[in-house]
Amino acid sequence: MILELDCGNSFIKWRVVDEVLASTVEGGVVGSDEQLLAALAGKMASALSYCRLVSVRTDEETQSLISRLEAALGVCCVRAMPSDELGGVRNGYTEYRRLGMDRWLAVVGAYHLARKPCLVIDLGTAVTSDLVTGKGEHLGGFICPGMPLMRNQLRTHTRRIRYDDSAAEQALHDTAPGRSTAEAVERGCLLMLRGFVQSQVELAAEHLGSEFEVFLTGGDAQLVQEAVPRARVLPDLVFVGLAIACPLR
Numbered sequence: 001m002i003l004e005l006d007c008g009n010s011f012i013k014w015r016v017v018d019e020v021l022a023s024t025v026e027g028g029v030v031g032s033d034e035q036l037l038a039a040l041a042g043k044m045a046s047a048l049s050y051c052r053l054v055s056v057r058t059d060e061e062t063q064s065l066i067s068r069l070e071a072a073l074g075v076c077c078v079r080a081m082p083s084d085e086l087g088g089v090r091n092g093y094t095e096y097r098r099l100g101m102d103r104w105l106a107v108v109g110a111y112h113l114a115r116k117p118c119l120v121i122d123l124g125t126a127v128t129s130d131l132v133t134g135k136g137e138h139l140g141g142f143i144c145p146g147m148p149l150m151r152n153q154l155r156t157h158t159r160r161i162r163y164d165d166s167a168a169e170q171a172l173h174d175t176a177p178g179r180s181t182a183e184a185v186e187r188g189c190l191l192m193l194r195g196f197v198q199s200q201v202e203l204a205a206e207h208l209g210s211e212f213e214v215f216l217t218g219g220d221a222q223l224v225q226e227a228v229p230r231a232r233v234l235p236d237l238v239f240v241g242l243a244i245a246c247p248l249r
């Protein structure tokens with residue numbers, strides 16, 4: 001079985017895949033290296049043959065996680081590295097190494113699934129949007145703050161915006177004008193995200209023509225789904241690209 005990891009700025013997404021059945025056996029989202037090791041401890045260490053991972057963390061943090069995994073699980077870890085061409089997609093950055101690896105693998109994964117023009121939006125700590133043409137030309141994209149960054153900026157740069165996580169969660173059940181601080185902030189940020197996603201769809205039509213697929217991924221993808229009903233919501237999109245970047249030898 002293969003262990004796959006997507007190390008984002010806030011969370012590590014992990015899953016164990018049976019390469020013979022091509023199915024996911026188990027998976028989860030954890031907040032730290034320690035939590036990851038605890039989640040994996042014992043139960044399937046012996047069944048794991050290989051680990052592949054993508055990380056947008058520093059090289060030091062990523063290497064430290066790899067060392068700990070190799071020591072704890074006895075598996076060889078392979079990390080996806082930047083490339084200017086992969087899976088029929090040409091990286092659109094002037095310096096291809098600068099493009100976030102999660103963005104790159106999501107674009108490669110989307111193009112692999114669609115084989116036509118794609119708009120790929122990843123809603124995590126940051127929100128990223130990337131465009132790829134039907135011929136696999138990555139046109140570049142956009143980066144803006146995601147839900148966690150927007151709410152934290154408001155909390156840390158004002159004196160009276162204070163509310164807890166349960167109030168935040170409650171507030172997101174509706175988009176009526178807020179009648180409390182939590183509702184006003186959470187719904188305001190949510191509507192900003194939805195507006196961004198809608199404007200990206202309009203922009204994509206200008207660059208890609210009318211026939212393109214929209215992919216939504218990242219932990220907050222569901223929040224904007226209703227803004228683009230035709231979008232494919234694929235929480236595992238980065239893993240599709242990861243399998244292409246790090247095939248089993």
Ligand SMILES: Nc1ncnc2c1ncn2[C@@H]1O[C@H](COP(=O)(O)OP(=O)(O)O)[C@@H](O)[C@H]1O
Pocket residue numbers: 007008009010011012029123124125126147148217218219220
């Ligand atoms: N099961 C989940 N675990 C953790 N975060 C989640 C989950 N579902 C949704 N989220 C939300 O997803 C966002 C983080 O998305 P994610 O793609 O994991 O970010 P990153 O890749 O930057 O670490 C947060 O706003 C968090 O509240």
Ligand SMILES: CC(C)(COP(=O)(O)O)[C@@H](O)C(=O)NCCC(=O)O
Pocket residue numbers: 008009010056098099100101102103122123124125126127128143146
């Ligand atoms: C834009 C990102 C911070 C998004 O990270 P995430 O929200 O997934 O944790 C990451 O893709 C990154 O560090 N990119 C490097 C800069 C760039 O893509 O231009």
Ligand SMILES: [K+]
Pocket residue numbers: 122123124125126127128218
């Ligand atoms: K992201």
